[in-house]
Amino acid sequence: MIALAREPSPSFVNALSEHPGKGTIDFARALDQHRRYAAALRRAGVAVEYLAPAESFPDAVFVEDAAIVLPRQAWICSMREPSRRGETGTVMEALRKYRPVEVLAPPAYIDGGDVLNVEGTLYVGLSRRTNREAAEMLSRRASCPTVPVAVHAGLHLKTSAAYLGKNVLVVDPAKVETAPFANLRRVEVEGDESANCLAVGDTVLVSASSPRLAKRLRDLGFDVVELDIGEFEKADGGVTCLSLLIPG
Numbered sequence: 288m289i290a291l292a293r294e295p296s297p298s299f300v301n302a303l304s305e306h307p308g309k310g311t312i313d314f315a316r317a318l319d320q321h322r323r324y325a326a327a328l329r330r331a332g333v334a335v336e337y338l339a340p341a342e343s344f345p346d347a348v349f350v351e352d353a354a355i356v357l358p359r360q361a362w363i364c365s366m367r368e369p370s371r372r373g374e375t376g377t378v379m380e381a382l383r384k385y386r387p388v389e390v391l392a393p394p395a396y397i398d399g400g401d402v403l404n405v406e407g408t409l410y411v412g413l414s415r416r417t418n419r420e421a422a423e424m425l426s427r428r429a430s431c432p433t434v435p436v437a438v439h440a441g442l443h444l445k446t447s448a449a450y451l452g453k454n455v456l457v458v459d460p461a462k463v464e465t466a467p468f469a470n471l472r473r474v475e476v477e478g479d480e481s482a483n484c485l486a487v488g489d490t491v492l493v494s495a496s497s498p499r500l501a502k503r504l505r506d507l508g509f510d511v512v513e514l515d516i517g518e519f520e521k522a523d524g525g526v527t528c529l530s531l532l533i534p535g
């Protein structure tokens with residue numbers, strides 16, 4: 288497994304955000320948290336490949352949103368936020384080494400954070416960033432089933448839903464429609480904890496801000512690594528957004 292990642296640049300303090308702490312993002316702390324995140328991925332057996340930092344694009348650290356990677360193909364996303372559109376060029380260059388790459392274009396709008404792959408079925412969040420046109424385009428072009436899912440609150444589908452393998456879905460039912468996931472074993476987050484977690488092999492990375500979820504996943508037998516990603520949470524990000532996984 289390879290993960291594309293990009294360290295934050297000083298401009299990260301200006302990232303898009305609706306989080307109350309957005310004015311207090313600390314660049315040095317973010318860089319340190321990012322390095323610990325990459326180290327955790329390496330310990331989980333992932334090879335981390337870095338894209339060059341992109342000072343002109345404050346949100347470029349959230350590489351997950353720029354592309355959708357499937358076993359035999361990849362798409363560059365058509366991002367709705369104008370300030371993010373320029374992030375995709377370097378991601379496309381890097382992805383071309385591993386997959387044939389196609390480019391999605393308006394009127395379809397989509398961020399990678401809205402595409403959740405559950406054993407080869409793509410669940411596509413209909414959110415502020417991703418529209419029905421994009422879900423339909425994917426359904427026509429991808430060689431796998433696609434299922435639209437309404438996102439009621441929060442930025443993306445994967446902000447509030449994560450598939451861990453073994454039929455287990457972590458989800459926040461207050462934020463996303465859960466009916467499409469009826470066939471999965473659901474772990475519903477409590478209070479203000481985040482369902483955003485990242486499974487790589489037997490390891491699950493969980494934000495340190497969700498300790499009750501971490502405990503429940505350990506009780507279910509997962510090898511959980513808790514990470515402080517507080518500076519990225521202040522920019523509406525989570526553990527999935529910081530990498531773009533390319534299964535080998």
Ligand code: CIR
Nearest residue numbers: 303349400443522523524528
């Ligand atoms: C944005 O608003 O686009 C970024 N500040 C956060 C993106 C988080 N990405 C993700 O959940 N996949």
